[in-house]
Amino acid sequence: MKTNIIAHVALTFEFSAPSGPADQRSMIEDDIGRLTDADSTSGVACTGFSVTSIETATQNSAVSRTHIICATCGSENVRADAYASWDADTGEWALHSIYDEKFCEVCETSTSLLEVDEATGLEVQAFGMIYCDDGARLVQGRELPEFYDLIVKTMAVAGGEILTLHEFDDMNRLEVEKCLADMAMLYPSAPVSCFFGDLVGSGRTNLPS
Structure with a gap:
């Protein structure tokens, strides 16, 4: 007695050139369709399929x-206490060191930071x-x-x-x-x-x- 089984499988396809959704579906169906024509080596034969969605x-x-983001909320609106001195040659503040205290403007409190x-x-x-x-x-x-x-x-x-x-x-x-x-x-x-x-x-x- 033969048993029909429906298996839900996620497949990834690579397209070498830009194509529209309809063309993508057609090419995917053609590629998967080869399974229905292939000889099984494991005693299992693909007898049909349907493409339900494309991502x-x-x-x-x-x-x-x-x-650098807040480890609590993920916001990039974060600040760090630092020490800087004025550089008369560049006309800008020169950063010397960054302290441990970090602050999130969204959480409005001290936080730890993550590098992503x-x-x-x-x-x-x-x-x-x-x-x-x-x-x-x-x-x-x-x-x-x-x-x-x-x-x-x-x-x-x-x-x-x-x-x-x-x-x-x-x-x-x-x-x-x-x-x-x-x-x-x-x-x-x-x-x-x-x-x-x-x-x-x-x-x-x-x-x-």
């Missing part, structure tokens, strides 16, 4: 930078969202987003916590595209992920056009 993530090769690499420690994520009985959820498959959210967040820091540097909610498509461009200016090395279902922007980069 894209791209990263550029710009030189990365280090960001822009390319490996930060990520810009934009989401297509749908209203539902529980409030809102991420779009699925061919659903048309009703609004968009965007966050700039850290990867997991010490203790596994993820900190949010920026958050923008309830945007339309034009607003989220502008916000993506603005964040690309602020964080040119950070990877960008757009979860827009089938409407995900193809060839997405985090370099301003």
